[in-house]
Amino acid sequence: MRVGIVGFGTMGTTHAASYQRIADCELVAIADIRPERRALAEEQHDVRSYATLRDMLSAEALDVIDVCVPTFLHREHVEIAAEAGKHVFCEKPLARSRAEGQAMVDACRKAGVILGVGHVVRFFPEYQRAKAVIESGQMGNVGTVYTYRGGGGFPTAWQDWYARYEWSGGLTLDLIIHDFDFLRWTLGEVERVFAKSTWGRENNRMEHVLVSLRFANGVIGNVEGTWLDLGTFGTKFEFACDEGLLTHDSHWSSALKSYQLQSAAHTGKPGVAVPESPMAIDPYTLELKHFIECAREGKEPMINGEEALRAVEIAVAAQESIKTGKPVRLERG
């Protein structure tokens, strides 16, 4: 499978490295509007580079387009790739709204191409193990669940797009959508969302969100996410079940701990936190390997457009609750 990546930022760089590790898969080209990123891509990988996705598509014979541009540009790029008949892997979040996401799903269905979305947390072994344990019934029924994600500082990227709410959707859509997707994957549909954020109250680079979720099966959830710089990026979860507790804390489980001996500036770090993986094969490579297999064999990927859209719906409901101060009921709950 011949792959082209559009957007050579943090995630484009991560994916480019992953494709090198996948058999029968060749990273052929990269598109990025920034000349310095194109130069970097050519230096790091044996690829040709282009300013735009259209340029890349007209010059290269590709099977898969991996969309790693900022969220607000996802729809445009996914639609261009689909119209060109390419299978599409799109970074999360799929879209900023239900309508936008549905249009992307429809475009891919119409073109008959496979759409996969980068909810990479489903490929993190600690999350996979938690889902397996919960589903095994060993813990009985889940009563309450808590998840935490963040602490790595505010992400800085092209045009400071994370700081523009209308471009990124803020932390609720960009960061804790991982937890919404994971929880929905593990516990089923969400019925009701109530959320509070510092968004609109404080500097948006310091965004911190607390979400109350009620699942259709009755589980009460508490999702926390933060852009604050608390030293290192971290994740946690706790499933409280009627037959015991199942907990995870990435600070506890990290197999490699290093400490920088000078204090980092508080103004944010370049790029976006990508957690260090203690595994022989990292989760990003696993998610892309799965997608490439699906694209090759014409199978639906585990996280297709429809699946990703459900996570967007939860995040959008949280955004609405934050804005209105009211609980938001999901139709699908």
Next chain:
Amino acid sequence: MRIGIMSFAHLHAYAYADVLNQLAGVEFAGIADEDAERGKAVASQLGTRYFNSFEELLKADIDGVIITAANADHRRLTEMAAAAGKHILCEKPIATTLEDGLAMEKVTREAGVKFQMAFPCRYVPAVQRLKAQYDDGLLGRVVLLRGTNHGKMPGGFFIDPEAAGGGAVVDHTVHLVDLVRWIFQTEIKEVYAEIDRRFHDIPTDDCGLLTLELTNGAFMTLDPSWSRPDDFYTWGDLYLKVVGTNMVTEVDMMRQSLERIGSQDPNYQWEFWGSNSDYGLVKEFVACIREDRQPTITAQDGIKALEVALAAYESAKTGKPVKLDN
């Protein structure tokens, strides 16, 4: 100074009795209990006198009482103690209804007896350090909080809706609400809650999640669930994260523990070595009587904390955020 204990329905009574026995110049003068069998057994176990009725205890030469009865009995016992001119340290929550709480505030004020709520978490050194950080301006403005007060299902009157006034939510909301009100000098102005019974086959709720808006502009989630397994390695937790504009601070009360890993059941337990917060609480009660000053944890504090728990039940019932007149 002679102090008695009214009822051992609440397990905290044992901890308070221990403190009475430790404090210099204080005599643990005796107990009365609506359950005579329990009362007699406890009295002989703790080496104190058993009185056959609350009336008899209150007629004795005592200065004050600690009320550790079921929540719904707090008002009646407070009224009896106030009428007898005895000072009162009352277990939380203050009562099961705001009406009862307000009546207790009134009757003790009019009788001129001191009334202190038992919110011992104010005496946890880490909590006091957090308050100092805030008072000294180190935290900056408070932006948001996240608290948990998890526990095991306690059984007893706690799972009797009439006697307890609710379940986990009324039991475990009040500690954290009191801390937040006290430390940050703020009130709660809105309460949203998801509440359910998901862990145990009991008549009350056993879990929930409260989302609060504070008058100081901050917001908070609070998890009061009885969600720890019966063989959990300690009784539960009391955790508070504070995000300020200058600093983020976390207080985790039970962390002052050793991990004890053995070869026999239970093979993993926490061995708590932190300060005894009940000691500070009871010592303050005795000092208020001795020095004839007003307690720092008042009936009003008890009422305000209860108000939030009751609003949580209302929110869970209506599905809407409940505004408080603060």
